[in-house]
Amino acid sequence: MSYPFEHGDETLWDAGYRSGRLYHALAEGAAGVLDVPSGLTHTPQGSCAVDREVFRVFTGRLYDLYASTRNEMLRELGHSVLVTSLVLLDRVGGQVAVSPRDAAALDEAKAAYARSMAR
Template sequence: MSYYFEISGETVWDPALRIAKWYLALAESTAELMQVPTGLTPSEQDTCEIDPRAFQGFVEGLYEVYFSTRHPVQHGLIKGLLLASLVVLERTGTVIRPKTEAEKSLWEEKQALARSM
């Protein structure tokens, strides 16, 4: 069973229901810690509407948190959510461009993940 992430009725990601629930739970709890909205509005019809501007703010904040530290545990905890969020953000038409070599290495992982999403 799929779950649809949409912008104005257009599907940008359709993961399995379990994956969607994991993603939404991680995004909501992380956004609460960062004190920003996710831009994600789940419904009971197994869909989630994405507010592009709010979602962009969430992903940019997550990106900033990730690259503001070298803490390996923090990186490990955030990385999966960040990678998936970057892929979805790109599918909304917004791309965050890497500025440093450390950021560029994350892009290779994002591209690999995007092929399986």
């Protein structure tokens, strides 16, 4: 059983049911902390629709929090949600500005995540 993340007719990530639902729940929690919508919507078909523009804003705000804090726990707690979101955002054709100091590490993490995020 899977939990696909979709934009229109395109599957961005054909996540396993539990990993997809967990990411969705974590993203919704982060969106609540950031006081913005996530751009992710559970569908009656058992998938998750991604609204590109709303999701781009969410991911940008998530990165801004990640980049602006010195709190190591906050950075680590948000890291996997951020990297997963960046991979999905790439796949939907969106992007957020990332500081040069973070770019190499996030690009490396995105590549690793993307390899395990089947379409």
